[in-house]
Amino acid sequence: GAVVSQHPSRVICKSGTSVKIECRSLDFQATTMFWYRQFPKQSLMLMATSNEGSKATYEQGVEKDKFLINHASLTLSTLTVTSAHPEDSSFYICSANLDRGTGELFFGEGSRLTVL
Amino acid sequence: QKEVEQNSGPLSVPEGAIASLNCTYSDRGSQSFFWYRQYSGKSPELIMSIYSNGDKEDGRFTAQLNKASQYVSLLIRDSQPSDSATYLCAPYEGAGTALIFGKGTTLSVSS
Numbered sequence: 001g002a003v004v005s006q007h008p009s010r011v012i013c014k015s016g017t018s019v020k021i022e023c024r025s026l027d028f029q030a031t032t033m034f035w036y037r038q039f040p041k042q043s044l045m046l047m048a049t050s051n052e053g054s055k056a057t058y059e060q061g062v063e064k065d066k067f068l069i070n071h072a073s074l075t076l077s078t079l080t081v082t083s084a085h086p087e088d089s090s091f092y093i094c095s096a097n098l099d100r101g102t103g104e105l106f107f108g109e110g111s112r113l114t115v116l
Numbered sequence: 117q118k119e120v121e122q123n124s125g126p127l128s129v130p131e132g133a134i135a136s137l138n139c140t141y142s143d144r145g146s147q148s149f150f151w152y153r154q155y156s157g158k159s160p161e162l163i164m165s166i167y168s169n170g171d172k173e174d175g176r177f178t179a180q181l182n183k184a185s186q187y188v189s190l191l192i193r194d195s196q197p198s199d200s201a202t203y204l205c206a207p208y209e210g211a212g213t214a215l216i217f218g219k220g221t222t223l224s225v226s227s
Contacts, residue, residue, distance in 0.1 A: 034214045043204065043219040044160070049212075093159050102167075103148060103208035105215050107159040 002028045006094050006108025013084055014116055021079045021111045023094030029074035030096035034105065035067075038091040047092075050077040084115045118143045120218035122205055128224045135192040137221045139205030142186065146207035149181060149188045150215060154202045163203070164190060195225045 003026040013019050023033055031052050036044040048069050049057040056069035066088075068080040081088055091112050095105040119142040129135045137151075148167040152160035166172045166179040166188065178191040188207075192199055202222045206215035 032212055044217045046214050046216065049214055091157075099211075102165060103210070103213075103215070104150060104162055104165060105160075105206075107161070110159040112157075 002096070002098060002106040004030075004094065004096055004106045004108040006111055008111055009109055010112045010114075012114045012116065015085050016083055018080055018082045019084055019113060021081075021092055021094070021113075023077045023079070023096075023108050025075045025096050025106075028096075028098060030077075031074065031099050033071060033077040033094055033096045035069065035077075035079050036093045036095065038093065038110075044093065047079075081113065084113070086115045089113055089115045118207075118216055120205055120207065120216055122203075122218035122221050124219050125222040126224050127221055128226065129195050131195060131197060131225055131227045133195050133225075135195045135199065135223055135225070137190040137192070137203050137205075137223070139188045139190075139218055140186055141188070141205075141207045143207060143209060144183075144186065146183075146209055148208045149179070150206045150208060151177075151179060151188075151190045152204040152206065152217075153199075154204060154220065156201075160204055192223075195223075197225050197227045199223060200225050 005024045033050040035047045050071040052071045058064045071077040093110040094108045121140045151164040154160040164179040166181045172179045176193045180189045202220040204220045205218045
């Protein structure tokens with residue numbers, strides 16, 4: 001099956017700093033990747049759709065200047081949380097599907113961000 | 117606004133029983149449906165997918181789809197404690213679109 005790898009799995013940072021999370025498709029090329037965020041005991045909320053070589057599409061209410069997404073290659077998308085604050089503490093999960101697939105999403109392991 | 121509704125639970129069943137999880141969705145354009153299982157602190161993993169009306173069985177899992185009623189369900193037979201997790205329903209609308217998840221149903225299987 002398709003494998004998506006995400007790094008780091010856990011990160012703790014101080015308020016006001018920036019954090020970068022990487023998402024890689026290991027055995028397939030992903031034209032599109034999706035970034036989700038999950039707060040405790042809540043469902044996955046789509047943050048943005050990342051398209052290779054073009055600007056990401058953000059969901060309503062997600063600040064594009066705060067959550068910078070770069071999808072520079074067909075196997076790598078990055079999410080940078082800029083000037084992080086405690087309310088940004090969450091579980092961030094990336095995913096991708098096969099370009100000619102059935103729509104099934106393959107998820108990375110997730111990155112748990114804690115902002116002190 | 118596309119919506120996916122699930123009973124958040126918790127749904128508690130004894131080991132060996134059948135667990136029934138339900139999901140309704142608002143978008144009639146949805147082409148197929150996915151059930152994911154998510155253990156606490158982990159990312160979701162695919163359990164079942166279903167594309168046509170009717171039943172689809174895979175081991176202890178059976179997905180049921182009724183597009184006219186905009187309803188999809190997941191039955192877990194012979195429930196095991198290892199099935200204790202949150203189950204997420206997600207309709208799929210076509211190429212390039214993301215999955216929009218329901219809030220999920222938390223299942224607890226007691227031994």
